[in-house]
Amino acid sequence: MIEKKKTAEQAVDYIQPRSTLAVCGFTLMGACEDILKAIEDRYLEKKEPSHLTLLHAAGHSDRENGIEHLAHEGLVEKIIGSHWGLAPKWGSLISTNKVEAHCLSQGQLTHLFRDMASGKPGTYTKVGLNTFLDPVLEGGRMNAKALEKESLVDRIKIKNEDYLFYNMVPIDVCIIRGTSGDEYGNITMEEEALKLESLAVAQATKRFGGTVIVQVKNYVERGSLKAKNVVIPGTCVDVVVETEDSYLNHRQTSSTAYNPKYTGEARVPTNKMEALPLNMRKVIGRRAACELFPDAIVNLGTGIPGDTIGPVSSEEGVLQDINLTIESGAIGGVPKGGTDFGISENPEAIIEHPSQFDFYNGRGVDITFMGGAEIDGEGNVNVSKFGKVTTGCGGFIDITQNAHKVVYCLTFTASGLRTTVGDGKLTIDQEGSVKKFKGKVSQITFSGHNAVQNQQEVYIVTERAVFQLGENGLVLTEIAPGVELQKDVLDQMECKCEVSKDLKEMDASIFMEEKMGFEETFYKNILINS
The missing domain is CATH 3.40.1080.10 (Glutaconate Coenzyme A-transferase)
Structure with missing residues (x-):
């Protein structure tokens, strides 16, 4: 059996210049802080990896962490995502035209991962018609640098009806997160607040022959995880990184290291909410x-x-x-x-x-x-x-x-x-x-x-x-x-x-x-x- 356990620094070695890097998170849920910090440190020291395309579905930061670690001019050349409201560094890079920025629908990005995983060339949908996602308007291109390039979205006809087609974005490396990972790479999510699109991202990456990197809290013996608890099978995982500090780098949410009331493992008494002041x-x-x-x-x-x-x-x-x-x-x-x-x-x-x-x-x-x-x-x-x-x-x-x-x-x-x-x-x-x-x-x-x-x-x-x-x-x-x-x-x-x-x-x-x-x-x- 090939040893899949690596350090965060070793995981960065798999990210080559001009790679497409996919990450999976929602605010700070799912953020792989050990690995994201290691990428940032490597770039600040050696200016590598560089000119990446960063692909993500939901907003993935809490104003300081998550993809904010990657918000350096030259580290990322193109960003494809749905929301940067909690990512001020990215908002600045986009508004000052320092990065090519494409905004696509969050839901359709999650579906794009899933459709790419199954071998399809993209996702078709009516979501986004006659909005800025539609190529008859901006086609999701959010700044001048993006407007110089082709839209990632096409408007097509299916049975005489209009649809938008979100084209596939081949993935070279993805970084996702779980709670426990075994020696073969089977991943569970018992303490994660959300499942997100982790499996779809991993499968989409494998479809393109890419490398799947997973950060976990616990590294355990193969066969010790219950099969029904495995969310991502080891067949889809190449590298497992055990966090060095789960309190700082593997938090369940931005404000919580871990609380079972957010996973359904424990139910707390629900008090009546405090009445709001009249305003x-x-x-x-x-x-x-x-x-x-x-x-x-x-x-x-x-x-x-x-x-x-x-x-x-x-x-x-x-x-x-x-x-x-x-x-x-x-x-x-x-x-x-x-x-x-x-x-x-x-x-x-x-x-x-x-x-x-x-x-x-x-x-x-x-x-x-x-x-x-x-x-x-x-x-x-x-x-x-x-x-x-x-x-x-x-x-x-x-x-x-x-x-x-x-x-x-x-x-x-x-x-x-x-x-x-x-x-x-x-x-x-x-x-x-x-x-x-x-x-x-x-x-x-x-x-x-x-x-x-x-x-x-x-x-x-x-x-x-x-x-x-x-x-x-x-x-x-x-x-x-x-x-x-x-x-x-x-x-x-x-x-x-x-x-x-x-x-x-x-x-x-x-x-x-x-x-x-x-x-x-x-x-x-x-x-x-x-």
């Missing part, structure tokens, strides 16, 4: 939560949705009757946020990343709550690029394009907005200097045209107004008590909207200190949504 963010969360109904399958995005929908639902006594999911593969429990986004406390199931997107792409989500940075009169939404700031789309396009109902949660303006909430009304004390409702969004991450064609329900919920997407664009349907229609709403928009002839005030209970008393309405909603 405009809670107002937005309250009005958005009014779209919920019993047994709804729900996806939460980061920001206002992730910070408010759970606590509001808990306060109103309905949290136990909705099903929260995360694109990473976690189902049930209470999702975490910030640099730990992607996991849940007390999950009921953890499935593989590509399988979760199968469910999402198949319209399994009843309601998704998402943030928004820019919106135009046609209902197009931008969350991926504004000015010099490049974040990418993550799983946003997969989720919003296929959910039955999409609820965007955002403040009406930004930069300086101050409000007072109470006594059943909203008072705008100082208007924000940046208008979010634009004549034209900087980049289309969500296509209003597609949503109308697909007959999706789309709502835009702000602290002072609620819009619904109609056949001809945005329709203003509700305004907050205490708000003036012309001065506080229409004059603060750079785009036009239709004002509903049935325009009404948002429920005053949303702007009160006490509970909304939402339970009765919530249980009635099942009849509306059934």
Whole structure:
């Protein structure tokens, strides 16, 4: 039997100049810190390996670690990923044109790994049509250096219908992670928070004759691992690196070395969430939560949705009757946020990343709550690029394009907005200097045209107004008590909207200190949504 155990420094020897390197992670979950640091150290000392192509599906950093170790000009020549919101060094390299940057859909990247593994030339999908991923627009090319090259995405016809085709990216080396690895390379994930797309990445790498490197906590005797616990078989593994310091370099999450409540191995008492202070963010969360109904399958995005929908639902006594999911593969429990986004406390199931997107792409989500940075009169939404700031789309396009109902949660303006909430009304004390409702969004991450064609329900919920997407664009349907229609709403928009002839005030209970008393309405909603 060939000895597969190597040090992190020895593993770097397998990465040659101009190789395509694939990594697998979600925030800091799955980050192989020993190996990533060894690559960084080697490059800073010897300027090798160099001119790599870096391929990853989800955002894979916590502002300091993960792929941030590889964010050096010259080390990586091209990056192909979905999200860099928690990777400021990468955001800087992309915005200053120091690296060729391609942003593709997170879900379709996970499927691309799987399809490459099975010998296919790429992945075809409707996800991304009429967004910046579509080659009729930018084709996923995020900066001038990428725009000089061909798009990695083609628009094709299948049975007279339009699809996007994500072309294969042959992999030379991949770096993935497990908990325990035996002498043959069989890998288990008992203490990993997520399974992710690890198996698909390993199999795709082997398809191209590449090298699969796995970092583990424990190196054990062959035959000592239970067969059903093996997630990646030794037939797909070439190198096993045992971490030198699991606390620093093999953390379960950014904030946790290991906690069994995130793997389902232990269930902790779930206390009622602390009620949020009454402010405009809670107002937005309250009005958005009014779209919920019993047994709804729900996806939460980061920001206002992730910070408010759970606590509001808990306060109103309905949290136990909705099903929260995360694109990473976690189902049930209470999702975490910030640099730990992607996991849940007390999950009921953890499935593989590509399988979760199968469910999402198949319209399994009843309601998704998402943030928004820019919106135009046609209902197009931008969350991926504004000015010099490049974040990418993550799983946003997969989720919003296929959910039955999409609820965007955002403040009406930004930069300086101050409000007072109470006594059943909203008072705008100082208007924000940046208008979010634009004549034209900087980049289309969500296509209003597609949503109308697909007959999706789309709502835009702000602290002072609620819009619904109609056949001809945005329709203003509700305004907050205490708000003036012309001065506080229409004059603060750079785009036009239709004002509903049935325009009404948002429920005053949303702007009160006490509970909304939402339970009765919530249980009635099942009849509306059934």
